[in-house]
Amino acid sequence: MKKSVSKILPFVLACVLQVAPLLRTVLMQAREIAPSAWAVVFRIGAGAIGVLGFDAVSSASSIAISPVTATNGVSYVGTVTYSGSHAGSVSSMMLSNVCMSSQLNFLAGLKISYAGVNKASVTGIPTNSGTFPFTLKIWDGTCSGLSDVRSTSIIIAPTNAALAPPSFTSPPQSVTAQETSDVLFSAGAYGNPTPSYTWYLGVPIPANQIGTGSSLNRTAVGLTSAGVYTVVAANSQGTSTATAYLTVCDTAGSNPLGFHYTNYFTVSNALVLRSFMTNFPTATNTYKWQYNFADITTFSTSGSNLTLAANQIYAGHSGIYSVVFNSVLPGGNVIVNQQEYDSYWAFGVPPAITSA
Secondary structure (H helix, E strand, O other), rough: OHHHHHHHHHHHHHHHHHHHHHHHHHHHHHHOOOOOOOOEEEEEOOOOOOOOOOOOOOOOEEEEEOEEEEEEEOOEEEEEEOOOOOHHHHOOEEEEEOOOOOOEEOOOOOOEEEOOOOOEEEEOOOOOOOOEEEEEEEEEEOOOOEEEEEEEEEEEEOOOOOOEEEEEEEEEEEEEEEOOOOOOEEOEEEOOOOEEEEEOOOOOHHHHHEEEEEEEEEEEEEEEEEEOOOOOOOOEEEEEEEEEEEEEOOOOOOOOOOOOOOEEOOOOOOOEEEEEEEOOOOOOOEEEEEEEOEEEOOOOOOOOOEOHHHOOOOHHHEEOOOOOEEEEEOOEEEEEEEEEHHHHHHHEOOOOOOOO
């Protein structure tokens, strides 16, 4: 019986690996994987294992346009940059389900065109004022293959506007990133004169300053990069502040350039899923775990880790393992509410040559 099972398992694994990309596609379309708007570290460790590689679900990517502010009636040239762990594999972009194989109408007076790899160009003379959100679809083929969808905004200031202090109309978006990947934050505030931007890791004090400009690029992020990021917009009329959070994930694989990560793990070996949330030191953090979106633990302050015993690691137990976070400050102020991080795991055995 054991011999027959050992022969079947490689075929089971092969089936799992064939289904995994389809499941990833369905998962990504069915529910946007945006685990947490807060600072979370998700660590996946193992004991006595042979890791086959991974291709993990992530929200590491983002887009930003620079300069973020244009002026109505004034010539504008800007660059849209897609950033994240798989930015180097981008081959095309799409706007409103139309492939950017040529220059497309973007906003009134503006056109957009794909500029190669992870960039697009916006040019023209805008004829409307306001804050305009837009969404691009990113592809690793010629508008085919694996895709990602990201949004940001451009601010078009009115001509001869009255003096005004900054006000964030396009605040920075929180990002979840695989360790060693690059992360791009961007922000936009309306103000007259046009605001300048300063970025801080943590609270906005001089010792924490890490960058200037409407975008902040963090290269090769590590676990210590997780936390709150603050951007201050300032002009002669005043200042405005906005925050975002970076989550860094550390998985037991070796391919941070993969699109939607899947973790492959050898059967009959114990697996420990570890998570850690960084935020306000006085907060109370609780965690619970899910398997295929059904609870397998209840919320507790000591539940940051999930241990799967060796006898739980088998092909039929492959699926989506999620950790859900809550964080509450003294007095009941909820700063993280039901935030979720999902990771897909395929359990099987590596292929082996049994005869030559």
